[in-house]
Amino acid sequence: MHHHLLQSLRLCATSSNPFPGKTLHAHILKLGLDQYGALPNTLISIYSKHGLIKDAHHLFDEMPQRDPVSWASILTAFNRANLPNRSISIFPNMFVHDCLQPDHFVFASLLNSCAALNALHLGRQVHAQFVLSAFSSDDITKSSLVDMYVKCGAVDIARAVFDTICLKNSVSWTAMISGYARSGRKLEAVEILRDMKVQSLFSWTALVSGLIQSGHFVSALRLFVEMKQEGIKIVDPFILSSVLGASANLAALELGKQVHCLVTKLGFESSLYVCNALIDMYAKCSDIIAAKIAFRYTIKKDVVSWTSIIVGLAQHGKAKEALALYDDMILTGLKPNEVTFVGLIYACSHVGLVNTGRDLFKSMVDDYGLNPNLQHYTCLLDLYSRSGYLDEAENLLNTMPFEVDEAVWASLLSACKRFGKTQMGIRVADRLMGLGVEDPSTYILLSNAYAGASMWENVAKVRKLMVVTDVKKEPGYSCVHLGKETEVFYAGETGHPMKNEMRVLLEDLDEEMRKRGYVPDVSYVLHDMGKQEKENQLFWHSERLAVAYGLLNGVPGSVIRVVKNLRVCGDCHTVLKFICSIVGREIVVRDASRFHHFKDGKCSCSDFW
């Protein structure tokens, strides 16, 4: 009888709905067989596989006789329900109530909970118990130890355990590879992969996506190409969404398009992860139109899809569209998350919708129970600053429940300059001086603020501090993407083979700009030097070189796409507005914090960044 029921239960476990299992449970109860170990244990696991954690827990509680299998089942059930802390808190009862000792299955489940909780200390304790137990040679538990140490960031301990595994399977190898890759230890990660006899898509995915997580985009992409050459079949779209993420981070539009083609070729265009990655990739590669198309083609949209396009539109200065899409999203019944609100408040700051932004901030807390983080406060602050509500901004800065860094104060300082709030500017500047300044552009702001109030002693103090702290500007560079080719330019006179053509073009443009009223703003130059020399510095800024090169070599009439590592300098921003209207071309610059679409003499950022 038991065997027959167990067979049926096993079938239920593979079924996609829980009702056959529940019916059998009722049947078992009627027969009074629920006391027999294997039957309730199987039921616990069926319930948990169908997400019915309450039923699983209830059954576990009611069991008169529990054994280690019951314990392994309930711990796994909590882990599966994303409640690893429940596993940890219930576990001591295994000794206290049931007088049982954990076996290797229980250890593996516990380690899984520790990994999910990032609880290294606890994990080490479980490790110690495991070593002292009768199961200390179990390889699978050792694999979960490797995984736990990796997830807690203790990669070297993970490696030590990994080396003691007698029969390594694909799971142990993959865990170790992903550990090295996610902590950016590329060489070691690759070495482990090379040691594997049978490499799978899994192991390559761990390597490539781990490296992408740790910011090693280019190495990851090279390895992805190598994987394809090795003939590994991409039977699962996971790695493709990772690679799309890398393209997005590198703003590599052509690469992203190629991966998009691969997605279509392999038939993964309906995978939600892939669709969301495509929306984000196109937006970050500054092709917001393609991002909108990708969004439209996403059949089953989730919060991430909506949020990706809302944030994308907001960053590209299309605030109205972003806010309109939010209304559509709410109509579909989806709940926005923290990231959605960052995009929305950011959008408001672009069009000066102070009240809408403030309402959204309130709605996030009151209607959706979300906790505003530093990013939300920074966006709100931006909204106040750029709309000229500087008292509100200063008040918010002084009352918000977060430690505020230099960049945030600096942005308020720059708003003070813009709106001519000299007194507040000095107050903020003094604050910044007390905070300690590292960013060279902050020094410029400080020096300008004091100079504007004729506080020459303080100007001298800032200069002196700059020398003492030996401020070095991170070298600025700009890349211009022309089809499959990319050129990189650093600030300063270039040694590029086309240097002369570029100089002539920039000089011609300079002449035309001056006719149209351009006056170089040398206040953006950090170094102490004469006016002419400062203008010369500006002339060779990397974003101008990139644009000049794009104009000379790009397809006539096409959009010029530039990616800069730092923020666009204020003077260059003015210059690019002139250039786009002189040459009648659209120029898109992605800088360290946002996108600038220069078109018809205007920029999508409305001159605030």
Place this chain on the structure above:
DNA sequence: GTAGGGTTAG
């Protein structure tokens, strides 16, 4: 005496 439970990438 047997079943039943564990580990990998967003």
